[in-house]
Amino acid sequence: MEYIVETKNLTKSFGKEKAVSNLEMKIPKGEIYGFLGPNGAGKTTTIRMLLGLMRPTSGSVQLFGKDMKNNRIDILKNVGSLVENPSYYPHLTAKENLEASRKILHAPKERIDEVLKLVRLHGVRNKKVKGFSLGMKQRLGIAAAMLHQPELLILDEPTNGLDPSGIIEMRELIQSLPKEYGMTVLISSHLLSEIDQMATRVGVVTKGKMIFQDSIETMRKIAQASIQIKVNDNEAAWRSMLANGQKADLGEEHINLQVEDDEQVAASIDYLVQQGFSIYRVQEETRSLENIFLEMTKEEHAE
Amino acid sequence: MISVISSEWYKLRKSKVLLLLLVAPLVGLFIGMSSSLGDIGAINPWYEKLVMMNFTYAVLFLPLISGVLASVICRYEHQKGGWKQLLALPVTRGKVFLSKYVLLLLLIFVMQLLYLVSIYLVGMIGGITEPFPMDIVWKTIVGGWMATFPLIALQLWVSIAFKSFAAPFAINVIFTLPTILVINSERFGPYYPWGQPFLMMNIGGSAEDFFFVPWDQILMVVGGSFLLFFIGGYLYFQRKAI
Numbered sequence: 001m002e003y004i005v006e007t008k009n010l011t012k013s014f015g016k017e018k019a020v021s022n023l024e025m026k027i028p029k030g031e032i033y034g035f036l037g038p039n040g041a042g043k044t045t046t047i048r049m050l051l052g053l054m055r056p057t058s059g060s061v062q063l064f065g066k067d068m069k070n071n072r073i074d075i076l077k078n079v080g081s082l083v084e085n086p087s088y089y090p091h092l093t094a095k096e097n098l099e100a101s102r103k104i105l106h107a108p109k110e111r112i113d114e115v116l117k118l119v120r121l122h123g124v125r126n127k128k129v130k131g132f133s134l135g136m137k138q139r140l141g142i143a144a145a146m147l148h149q150p151e152l153l154i155l156d157e158p159t160n161g162l163d164p165s166g167i168i169e170m171r172e173l174i175q176s177l178p179k180e181y182g183m184t185v186l187i188s189s190h191l192l193s194e195i196d197q198m199a200t201r202v203g204v205v206t207k208g209k210m211i212f213q214d215s216i217e218t219m220r221k222i223a224q225a226s227i228q229i230k231v232n233d234n235e236a237a238w239r240s241m242l243a244n245g246q247k248a249d250l251g252e253e254h255i256n257l258q259v260e261d262d263e264q265v266a267a268s269i270d271y272l273v274q275q276g277f278s279i280y281r282v283q284e285e286t287r288s289l290e291n292i293f294l295e296m297t298k299e300e301h302a303e
Numbered sequence: 304m305i306s307v308i309s310s311e312w313y314k315l316r317k318s319k320v321l322l323l324l325l326v327a328p329l330v331g332l333f334i335g336m337s338s339s340l341g342d343i344g345a346i347n348p349w350y351e352k353l354v355m356m357n358f359t360y361a362v363l364f365l366p367l368i369s370g371v372l373a374s375v376i377c378r379y380e381h382q383k384g385g386w387k388q389l390l391a392l393p394v395t396r397g398k399v400f401l402s403k404y405v406l407l408l409l410l411i412f413v414m415q416l417l418y419l420v421s422i423y424l425v426g427m428i429g430g431i432t433e434p435f436p437m438d439i440v441w442k443t444i445v446g447g448w449m450a451t452f453p454l455i456a457l458q459l460w461v462s463i464a465f466k467s468f469a470a471p472f473a474i475n476v477i478f479t480l481p482t483i484l485v486i487n488s489e490r491f492g493p494y495y496p497w498g499q500p501f502l503m504m505n506i507g508g509s510a511e512d513f514f515f516v517p518w519d520q521i522l523m524v525v526g527g528s529f530l531l532f533f534i535g536g537y538l539y540f541q542r543k544a545i
């Protein structure tokens with residue numbers, strides 16, 4: 001598979017502490033990759049290394065199949081980015097800010113107006129950015145990242161400071177990028193709900209470690225309902241089911257069944273009845289994606 | 304490279320800091336105007352003015368303002384995450400460093416030219432009738448400029464390293480102020496980088512030397528400290544985590 005972003009054993013230590021630890025990030029072309037993790041998980045640190053702003057302690061970064069170490073300039077010609085808080089020159093207007101970057105990117109002059117319209121800042125293009133609201137600065141940052149129509153867009157918490165309608169606009173904009181321009185997007189967030197409607201792939205990171213990386217569908221599957229069964233003797237029933245080759249977990253109050261379809265539920269219950277267990281309760285527990293995400297990141301905390 | 308310099312210039316010219324370039328030449332003008340002729344008995348009234356003006360200008364204002372300009376040129380990057388925006392663009396850090404440095408050199412050259420205008424104005428207003436001694440004056444302009452090369456390199460280094468405006472300025476002042484004392488010392492004066500702008504603009508210096516100081520002093524002190532500071536700053540910037 002062709003990966004636009006691929007890191008191998010990527011590690012960054014600050015003193016003794018590992019902010020990023022053996023991270024293997026893989027982003028196929030045309031995906032919108034949601035990079036999720038709680039505060040301090042190492043998202044920004046990873047992104048800094050992806051952009052060559054910071055050197056990895058060990059491991060490697062490959063973008064477009066090229067090694068960052070030796071092809072930084074080549075790679076960055078095709079990357080647009082917004083890292084952490086929006087960066088800008090306060091004494092310049094929105095337009096002038098983009099012009100300062102445009103000179104280095106050699107993008108055509110018309111692009112400035114185009115991207116300003118795209119993020120709805122065209123009306124205030126001649127205002128000094130120091131008077132902008134946080135959301136406006138954030139939009140300007142996104143405009144700057146798209147100035148040269150990059151193949152890869154890296155956005156670190158781009159919805160920071162945006163109002164709800166701004167978030168929706170941004171989501172629509174980002175969603176359109178792979179379709180219209182074949183762009184690949186990496187977008188970090190600490191809220192799954194913020195990206196689950198647009199991301200096609202997710203990577204979850206806590207304490208510098210990647211603990212989940214797969215398509216959003218796979219994540220949804222995990223989130224799918226699990227069936228909880230309570231019987232007269234949970235433990236014995238659970239052992240019996242395992243011996244019978246069924247997938248089940250023993251909870252405190254009940255047995256958790258991981259099931260794919262209804263038939264399987266029926267079969268499991270049938271089996272328990274045949275084995276002579278008294279079934280007290282069968283209930284469905286649905287977990288939101290957000291819960292899954294919280295759980296994932298919590299488990300890691302407990303270690 | 305040109306595009307990086309042009310971007311740097313673009314950011315700078317949209318601000319008011321370019322007015323800083325006027326400060327030192329205006330101070331020179333003021334000193335030249337307020338000093339009266341005929342108290343040091345030089346061969347030519349132009350020389351007299353030059354000696355007066357060059358002292359304050361070259362000992363204090365030229366190095367100080369150069370240092371401030373170096374901070375200003377990094378300030379925009381420090382302010383609101385400009386470094387990460389700039390360095391995530393397809394540009395090497397080497398080019399960014401060099402562009403900032405070259406732009407500083409150009410700005411300071413402009414400042415020297417403005418100072419040249421100041422000298423001329425002083426003479427005109429003061430009613431000096433002798434011909435303008437361009438053969439001497441251009442040497443002080445170019446010599447003084449070259450002497451700032453290492454100072455700017457150091458200031459650029461320090462300005463990149465510190466987010467605050469105060470730290471580079473303090474270092475600037477700490478090295479510049481002692482110049483007044485050091486240049487009077489026969490032993491240390493020639494080796495003190497901050498003293499070189501004055502020495503290379505001092506028309507009362509050794510007349511047989513092209514830039515009023517021996518060439519080996521220029522090479523060793525100016526050249527040596529330039530290499531040290533420039534390479535130091537360059538390498539520091541390469542390694543700096545953004």
Ligand SMILES: Nc1ncnc2c1ncn2[C@@H]1O[C@H](COP(=O)(O)OP(=O)(O)OP(=O)(O)O)[C@@H](O)[C@H]1O
Pocket residue numbers: 014019037038039040041042043044045046190
């Ligand atoms: N320059 C630095 N020096 C020392 N420690 C650092 C540095 N940068 C980050 N860290 C540490 O690395 C860890 C990861 O930080 P990082 O900023 O990458 O987290 P994050 O996932 O982006 O968090 P957030 O959601 O808050 O933005 C934190 O523990 C932080 O304290």
Ligand SMILES: [Mg+2]
Pocket residue numbers: 043044045084156
């Ligand atoms: Mg972060």
